[in-house]
Amino acid sequence: MILELDCGNSFIKWRVLDFDGVTPIEGGVAGTDSVLLASLSDTDKFQLKKCRLVSVRTPQETDSLVALLIDVFGVSVSRAVPVRELAGVKNGYNDYERLGLDRWLALLGGFHLASGACLVLDFGTAVTADFVAADGEHLGGFICPGMPLMRNQLRTHTRRIRYDDTAAERAHESLAPGRATVEAVERGCMLMLRGFVLTQLELAKEYWGKDFVVFLTGGDANLVSGVVPDAKVVPDLVFVGLAMACPLS
Numbered sequence: 001m002i003l004e005l006d007c008g009n010s011f012i013k014w015r016v017l018d019f020d021g022v023t024p025i026e027g028g029v030a031g032t033d034s035v036l037l038a039s040l041s042d043t044d045k046f047q048l049k050k051c052r053l054v055s056v057r058t059p060q061e062t063d064s065l066v067a068l069l070i071d072v073f074g075v076s077v078s079r080a081v082p083v084r085e086l087a088g089v090k091n092g093y094n095d096y097e098r099l100g101l102d103r104w105l106a107l108l109g110g111f112h113l114a115s116g117a118c119l120v121l122d123f124g125t126a127v128t129a130d131f132v133a134a135d136g137e138h139l140g141g142f143i144c145p146g147m148p149l150m151r152n153q154l155r156t157h158t159r160r161i162r163y164d165d166t167a168a169e170r171a172h173e174s175l176a177p178g179r180a181t182v183e184a185v186e187r188g189c190m191l192m193l194r195g196f197v198l199t200q201l202e203l204a205k206e207y208w209g210k211d212f213v214v215f216l217t218g219g220d221a222n223l224v225s226g227v228v229p230d231a232k233v234v235p236d237l238v239f240v241g242l243a244m245a246c247p248l249s
């Protein structure tokens with residue numbers, strides 16, 4: 001069985017593929033290395049042989065997780081690395097090594113699934129947009145703060161914005177102008193996110209008319225799926241690209 005890991009800034013997304021190497025049998029989200037190990041060790045049903053992994057964490061953090069995986073499960077680990085070109089897609093960064101590897105894999109996966117031009121929007125700690133033209137040229141993208149960063153900046157850099165997560169969830173029942181701090185902040189940030197999405201859509205239309213596919217991925221993709229009804233919500237898009245970047249024979 002193959003263990004797949006996507007180590008983002010906030011969470012490690014994991015899933016296990018069956019002996020056929022393609023069918024996911026279980027997956028989850030872990031806040032820390034030890035929570036990940038606990039989820040994987042908890043059960044006898046995984047017979048892990050190999051692992052493929054992508055990380056946007058520091059090399060030290062990633063090295064330490066890889067060492068743990070080798071030590072605890074005896075797996076061989078294949079790590080996604082930056083490349084200029086893969087599977088017909090050309091990395092658009094001036095310095096290709098600087099493009100976040102999670103973005104690279106998501107856009108590889110998107111181009112593969114779309115077989116044509118695509119806009120990939122990822123809603124994690126940060127929100128990212130990436131544009132890939134029909135000929136596989138990555139035109140570049142945008143990065144802005146995601147929902148958790150926006151809300152936490154307001155909570156930590158003001159003196160009177162304080163509320164808990166339960167209240168935050170309740171505030172999302174509507175997008176009417178807020179009549180309480182929690183509503184004003186949560187809905188304000190939500191509208192910024194939606195505005196960002198609509199701007200990206202406009203740009204994609206300028207480039208490609210109607211001829212492109214929009215992909216939404218990342219833990220907060222559901223927050224904006226309503227504004228792009230035609231978009232494909234693919235929570236495991238990074239894993240699609242990861243399998244392409246790290247084929248395991």
Ligand SMILES: Nc1ncnc2c1ncn2[C@@H]1O[C@H](COP(=O)(O)OP(=O)(O)O)[C@@H](O)[C@H]1O
Pocket residue numbers: 007008009010011012013029123124125126147148217218219220
């Ligand atoms: N099961 C889950 N556990 C934790 N966060 C989740 C979960 N499902 C959705 N989320 C949302 O996903 C966001 C993090 O997205 P994610 O794509 O994991 O970020 P990153 O890749 O930066 O670590 C959080 O802000 C949270 O709102």
Ligand SMILES: CC(C)(COP(=O)(O)O)[C@@H](O)C(=O)NCCC(=O)O
Pocket residue numbers: 008009010056098099100101102103124125126127128143146
């Ligand atoms: C933009 C990101 C912070 C997104 O990370 P995430 O929100 O998925 O944790 C990550 O892709 C990254 O560190 N990129 C390097 C900078 C760049 O892509 O230009």
Ligand SMILES: [K+]
Pocket residue numbers: 008102122124218
């Ligand atoms: K991510």
